[in-house]
Amino acid sequence: RVVWMNQVHGPDVAVVDGPWGSDDEIPAVDAVVTARRGLALAVLTADCTPVLLADPVAKVAAAAHAGRPGMLAGVVPAAVGAMVKLGADPARIVARTGPAVCGRCYEVPEAMRAEVAAIEPAAYAGTSWGTPAVDVTAxxxxxxxRLGVRDREQSPVCTLESGDHFSYRRDRTTGRLAGYVWLD
Structure with a gap:
């Protein structure tokens, strides 16, 4: 009873009440939201930020895949918005972000950093070796x-720095890490 996504680095969200059927095409979304107890929502990442959200009072959960393009397109605000439509309150949402490439390691061209910072200033970063970078998790x-989600925790693991985690940026070929969230 796991719901997977066809992740495409976009802002789209699917509200679900069960796994996809064997004949269903998995939709191209980067967030899934449910109010169904016992239904696990999965997000796959290597360097992107996995975002797991739950409102334990409203019994609403979400999983989101936030790479640089998805973060800029607003996938996380879209997921929270879908949760709110199902009765969640941002002040009650518990948010956890998993292992991802950190801002000290996600080197990008200066023009890309400026483009990202123009949309999300908190993502402006520099590498540990002094070049432009982006911090998607930040x-x-x-x-x-800004959405009012106060209970937030971030994994301290940088996928590029950790030999125990997959990193496409480090290896140029990789597997995936899975993050899951569900309601008891």
């Missing part, structure tokens, strides 16, 4: 804060 947490 951008996600800033978005959550």
């Amino acid at each position: 951008g996600v947490h800033a978005q959550l804060e």
Whole structure:
């Protein structure tokens, strides 16, 4: 009883009440939301930020895939918005972000950093070696804060730095890490 996504680095969200059928095409979305107890929502990542959300009072959960393009397109605010439509209150939402490439390691061209910072200033970063960088997880947490989500925690693991985690940026070929959220 797991709901997977066809992740495409966009802002789209699917509200679900069960796994996809064997004949169903998995939709191209980067967030799934449910109010169904016992239904696990899954997000796959290597360097992108996995975002797991739950309102334990309203019994609404969400999983989101926030890479740089999805973060900029607003996938996390869209997921929270879908949760609110199902009765969630941002002040009660518990948010956890999992292992992702950190801002000290996500090197990008200066023009890309400027483009990202123009949309999400909190994502502006520099590498540990002094070049332009983007911190997607910091951008996600800033978005959550603006939405009123106060109970937030961030994994300290940088996928590029950790030999125990997959990183496409490090290896140029990789597997995926899975994050799951569900309601008891």
